[in-house]
Amino acid sequence: MLRPFTLHRPETAEEACALLAGLGEEAAAYAGGTELLLMMKLGLLRPRHLVDVKRIRGFGDIGLEPLSGRRLTIGAAVTHRAVEQSALVRARCPLVSSVARHVANVRVRNVGTVGGNLAFADPHSDLATLFLTLDASVELLSPRGRRELPLDDFVRGPWETSRASDELLGSVTLTPWASDTAAAYVKFGVHERPTLAVAAALRLDGTTGAGRNGRDRIVEARVAVGCVSLKPVRMAAAEARLTDLSIGDLDDAARAAADAGSRPPARGAPSPRLAFPTPWSPEAAG
Amino acid sequence: MSARPLRVVGHPVPRVDAIEKVTGRARYVTDLTLPGMAHAKVLRSPYAHARVRRVDVTRARARPGVFAALAGADLTWCDPYYGPAYRDRPVLAIGVARYEGEPVAAVAAVDEATAEEALELIDVDYEPLAPVMTLEEALAEDAPLVHAGQPPAGHFADLSTLRPRPGTNICHQFQFARGDAAAALGGADVVVEDAYRFPPVQHVALEPHAAVAAWDETGALTLWASTQNPYSVRVELAKMFDVPLARIRVVVPHLGGGFGSKTYAKLEPLAATLARAAARPVRLAASVPEAFQTVRRCASRVAVRAGFRRDGTLVAVACDADYDVGAYADIGPRVVQKGTYTATGPYRVPHVRLEARAVYTNTTPGGAFRGFGVPQLAWALESLFDVAADRLDRDPVDLRRQNFLAHGEEFAPGDTPIDGKLEESLSRAAEAIGWTRAPAADRGRGVAAMLKASVAPSVSEAIVRLHADGSVTVLASAVEMGQGTRTVLTQIAAEVLSVPLARVTVVQPDTAVTPYDQTTSSSRSTAMTGRAVQVAAEDVRDQLLAIAAQNLGVAARELALADGALVAPARRLTYPEALALKFGMSGGELIGRGVIAPGRTAAPLGGSTPFWEMAVGAAEVSVDEETGAVRVERYVSVADVGRAINPLLLEGQDEGGVVQGLGHTLLEEMLYADGHLLNGTLLVYRVPRADDTPSELECHFVENADGSGPFGAKGAGEGSLIPVSPAVANALARLTGVRLRDLPLTPERVWRALRARSPRA
């Protein structure tokens, strides 16, 4: 049961930002509502105004960013289901599609949005964790204009972002990995929200350096871990250790990393038994 | 009469309420609306233990749309305490709040939103007190007392000898002994011992508790309640309001699950109190988090010592069990004594010393939950049995077989002899799991067995009415909570009277209409209520036979019932024709009555169990050593049921029991810290989901028609759950060498145990 509120349905970002600016703390941006309405039911949030962003031009779009023609932009009001089903996402970033398929449950995926998820900044967010390996940046709109922020700067801590109260998250843009990148997303947990999540993207190259087969040296490693810190983080030390390794040495390196740290092991080779839908294979192109 | 094959009993007929449930037409308490009905909300204590110095509901009461606002101090016009063992639980806290979530005040208003807002207008002065949150804290010397003074006893004969220890948090003690356990253990060749913990867990019936109460102008009360025992609720309300039993009516539509959470009064007294104060019907529906604050399973710490001879003969068992029954006793004392009574499991043991204590803590009250104390003890004994098998270098299946009680053997003097063949269940389970074939290298197998008594003495009565058109109404107060009792009772009546299933209607329990039934729990409804229905139907049958014998001039023994008619070699008399003959007109009915009331006996608990529930579980598990996650890949449950009245429903029950057992085995635990329940919502309390079900799950039944229930039936539904945790832990031990003693077997616990073990040879 919810307390009464006024529902606003702006059709442009300008209108929405003006509303947020005018209503201040009394207003909340509302897309799918899967987090917001839950917080309101629990009495943790009591906005008197909801600003529905689903009708805003462009917020429901998935497309290539015009400037680069490569980067993938997902509108804030795009649902997890739409991401899962998008042919473009599947073509450019298949792992994003797979991960979207496993967020929460089917009902939440049908209604919940990417923007809502990122703006809520739950440390357990699958997308926020994965997007850290994709050079993600978010677009923030306000009466003052538009700014773009790396995702890691946008998410500040548990349920805390850099968004000013009159700013609206408009979209998130991802840079698909270079070709010859193998990637996987693994999450482990027992409850509704996972206990540990790891995203790993390894760009391979066999043409330089010693290697038994072609394409088995790790040129660049990106590893992000979610759920266990105040926000999802990239594991710089693990990435450094993985760089220039060959695939054959991966298991040993991972084991060494696991034994050495009390932090969750940053594994470059997730156990196949925990493996996510995207198969672990060098052929998985970014 | 009994030579011919059964027409409907023993057949997997679809349940009689299936269609209403799949079309959304089945009605539960929260689907009901009465004209003028008010909605109630409850203000609950945020402290585990606090003096309640002042509760001011004035502002709430004054809010427009509020019909009643009550605090404990307002309840001067009724007896505000209830409880089946001790009447220790106030409708609203009086002077002290004893657990986080205890109702302190309540409001009835025109709608839920108004009621919620009114709660915010209630001012409460709490003075926090030191709580005792665990068994250790509650049993410590000079521990704060959850209850000062001894509350009056409740309404059960078998608990008339409640034995608290004054000045402590121990509200009941149970002892049982035979032979000389100390000496026998001293002389045993092999002695094993250990202590095992079972966590507090929550039933999570999808429908939380709910009641709608309405007083009429004559001062009679009607209550629609999601309850498993309407008659127990009735007697509580009668005592509270000093109203004769005949003027309190409890009606029970469908329950959205029970599992024991809805036995004995829970929210009904508060609903009735509010309805009286509001002078209009009141609907009180708990949320899922409120269910976590209403009742749970009694947690336990059980220490067991078992002594064996070198040849594997079990000679002695000593058991010390402490049960955490929470802030109010509920039926905890009976859980403790009845569970502990069968602490020795399904085995022959000449020397026994059992001691158990029910201990108050400042947490959600512990009450009945499927298994009723036995899961906690089986977890201990069946785990220890495998430890013994290891020490004796014996196969665990073999060791159990050697020590099983035999069919017809005495369990305890005065009690019913063992009425089933444990060895048969064990053999079938072992065969089905492939016990004698080596498992794959990454798999381990384990078994466990159980024995449980059903509540005794108990009473079930039933009425069967045969109408002028040959259709039948069955009046019985067994509650339909998903287990299929309405269907089973339909089958029994249809079988005895030889009419089609569709011609039989089992009405909903209604204390104004359906006669006394003690409780829908303890796996007893088929055996006891079913037997009452059988007897009542036989009564009608006998009346029909008498009518036909007289009118056809044949002896009753030459008549048979078939397809709604009485049949003699050359004559046939339909039931309508028989009634017309008897009454001389169209109209009238035959009424049959069945009363099953075995009464008190010399058995140790005051009554002889109507049947023994016995079952075996076998698990095959794998473990992910990286994460500690245990997966039950295959599970076999074998239950000795006498006769499966409906094999399809029974299989569904047992599949559900196994998966519910996987819950407390691998996933579930109510976690407290600093006096607060951390995981009282489904976001953080994890119950089994569809992908947790073992890929191979088989439920088998041993049917030797050796029960005292209808057609040789015994009880079932709890036996499938009880062996799960020890079977899984035994399988894990055989696979990895690690022995865990605390449930649930979370990935973290397993992972730590795996890392701590010494390298295997």
Added chain:
Amino acid sequence: MTIRLVVNGRPRDLEVAPHALLLDVLRDTLDLKGAKRSCDTQVCGACTVLVDGLAVSACTYLAVEADGRSVLTVEGLADGESLHPLQRAFVEAGAVQCGFCTSGMLLTAKAMLAENRTPMRDDVLHYLRGSLCRCTGYRKIVDAVLAAAETAR
């Protein structure tokens, strides 16, 4: 706010407050009691209804979002007195016990079958992972959904 929607094939014009939840409008205004309130937090699925064919948690879905859309509840599954194949499969397989989760299970399965007419067991588990049942242990529910898929082919 006035909303126009189709519920179980029938056009309805309703006056609802912005903060009204779809579950309450269905149960209290339209007297469709089949969808149940249980966890109230989108975890259990007992409140599942289909909006334009997609499963949503009606307990956490504003009624106004159903404006211009088509809503299907369990009461709309059968064709008059003729059960939907899923309903018939649930009855025959013994997949119903207390019934509180049943409408959510049926509708979720229907949405799945609309997307995937030849599901494997894992596909069913993926969809039903968000629908809780405490009575059945899920086995007969999954069997029923697979059986219904088979029948529909």
